[in-house]
Amino acid sequence: MRAVVCRELGPVANLAVEDRPVPDPGARQVRIAVRSAGAGFVDALLVSGGYQVPRTPPFVPGGEVAGVVDAVGADVTGWRPGDRVFAAAHGGFAEFALADDTKLVRLPRELDFARGASFLQAYGTAWFAFTRSTVVRPDEVVLVTGAGGGVGLAAVDVARSLGARVIAVASSAEKRDLALSMGAEAALDPLTEDVKAAARELTGGNGVDVVYDVVGGELSEAALRALNFHGRFLVVGFPAGIARIPLNLVLLRNRSVIGVERGSWVTRHPQANRSLVEEMVNAVVQGALHPVAPFERPLEDAGIVLADLLDRRAVGKTVLVP
Template identity: 40%
Template sequence: MRALICRNWGDIGTLELGEMPVPEPGPDQVLLDIVATSANYADAIMVAGKYQTKPEFPFAPGLEGAGLVVKLGKGVENLKIGDRVMAKLAHGGFAEQAVAEASETWSLFDRMSFADGAAFAVAYLSAHVALRWQGRLEAGETLLVLGAAGGSGMAAVEIGKTMGARVIGAASSEKKLQAVLQHGADHAVNYSSGNLKDQVLELTRGEGVDVCFDPVGGDLFDSALSSLGWGGRHIHYGFVGGVPRVPANRLLVKHRSAVGSSLRYFQNFRPDLLVQSMAELAAAYDKGAFNPVISHRLPLERGVEALRLLTERKAVGKVVVEVAPKKEINQ
C-alpha cells in the first residue's frame, strides 16, 4: 500500500512517499481503506519522537481517518465490512489502509462525506470532552476560545454555541477573525495586535469569562488566565506556542482552576463519557449545528505540505489529505 513513511525521528520534511505492507487487524480491531485523513499538530510531534507514544519504524503518521471497513478482527460486533466510518487512530492515517480500534471507530453521520469525517473525529470529540466534562461549560456562561481559527478551535466555537454559551473567539489575524465570526462566534479578538485580557474584560464588562479553551499555551497563557472571572476554568488542550507554567497563587486568589484534557484519558478510564459525547455530537450534527471548515484538500503525495500548512499556522480549520478521492465520489 502507498503511505507517507517515517523511518527516523526528525522534521516532517524527512517523511517520504513509499510502499508499506498492509497491516493486520488484531482482536477488537478493524482494517480500514482510508479515503481521507487530516493533519494534526500532534502528527509533527510524533514524527519528531516527542509524542506520548512512539510507533516502531517504519510507520505512517495520521491520528484520524475516514473510509471503509474492509476486515474485522476477532470479537468485533459493532461494525461490518463495507461500513462507512470515521476513526481515531494510533497512527497510520497517511496511508491507503490503517488499523483502528473498533471502540474508536464510528459510522459516518447521515449526509457526512469522508472528508468531513476525517476532519471531525479528533477535533470535535476532543473539544467536546474538554468543554463538557473538564470545563463543565453551562448554558449562559461565556467561553473564550484561543486559536479559534484552527481545527479544534473552530470545533470548540461550534460546540460552545450548541451548549448555549456566549463565545469569544481569539485568533492572530483579521482574516482568521472573520472566519471565526462567520463560523458562529459572538465576538472575535486579535491577540497579536492587542492585549487579550483587556479586550476580553471590555467585552465582559470587567467580569471575565467562565471557561477558556486553550490549544495554544506559551506566552498567551498568562493573559488568558487573567481573562478568567471568579471561579473560571482554564482548559489546557495543547501547547503549540510552548508549555506554560501555572502560577498556583493566581488560581487561589480568584477561585480559578486549570485542568488538562486528553482524549486518551477518556478512552482508557471513562469510555462511558466518550460514548455520551459522541451521541451528543451526532444529535447536534443531525440538526445542522456543525459544519467542519476545511481550508485545504491535498493528495497523499503532498502530505508533507499539508502538515506544514498546519505547523506554520497557515490553515483555517482543518487540512484534509485525500488518500483515495475516487472512493469519495463513488460512495
C-alpha cells in the same frame, strides 16, 4: 498500497510516500479503505520526535480516518464490508488502515468523508472539555485561543451549541474571519490587542467564565487574567510553549485551572467515551454542530501539512486524501 512513512524522527519534510503491503486485520480489528485522513498537531509531534509518548520508526502516521469497511477480522460483530465509518485508526496516512472494532463510528449522512476524518479528535476534545472536564452553561462567555485552527474552531462550534457566547483569539485576519463565521461574537488579535482588556470590555467589565487555551506561551497569562470570579481555565495544548503563570493569578478571584487530556480518559473509560461520541454525532444530525469543510491535500503533501501545523500557519483543518 501507498502510504506515508516516517523512517526516522526529525524534520517532517523527510516523510515520503512508499508502497507497502496492505495490512490484514487481526482479531477484533477492521480494515478501512481510507477516503480521508485527518492531519493533526499530534501527528506532527510524533514525526518530529516531540510527542510525550514516542513512536519507534518506521511507522505510518495518522490516527484519525474516514472511509469504508474493507475487511473484518475474527470476532468482529456489527460491522461488514461497505459500512461507512470514521474511526481512531492505526496508520491512517495510507490507502488502507486498521482500527479496533470498538473505535469505529458510523458516519452519518450529514458528514462527508472529509469532515468525518477531521471530526473525532478536535470535536471530541472540545465536547469532553465543555461537558466533562467542566460544564459550560447557556449564556456563559468562553474565550478560545488559537480559534482559527481545527481544534479552536471545534471549540467555538461546541461552545455555541451549548448556548455560550464565544470570544475568539487568533493571530491572523483569515483565522479571525473563520472563527466569526463559526459563531464567535468577537475576534481578537493577540499581536495588536490587549486580550485581557478587550475581553473585559466585551463582557461589561466582568471577564469571561471559561478559557479554552489551545496555544500556551505568553498568551496563557493574558487569557487567565481575562477570567472572572470562579472562572475556569482549561489547558488544552501549548504549541507556543508551556506557559509560566504566577499562581497568585489562580488564587485571586478563586479561579480554577483544569487539564484537558482526552486520550488517557478514553483508555480508562471506553464506554463513557462511546456515550460522548454518540452525543456529538447526535448533535451533528440534529443540526446543532456544523463542522467546517477541511482543506483536502494528497498524501504527497503530508510533510507540508504537518510543517504548517508545527509552525502555526495552518488555517482550519486539513485532511489527506489517498
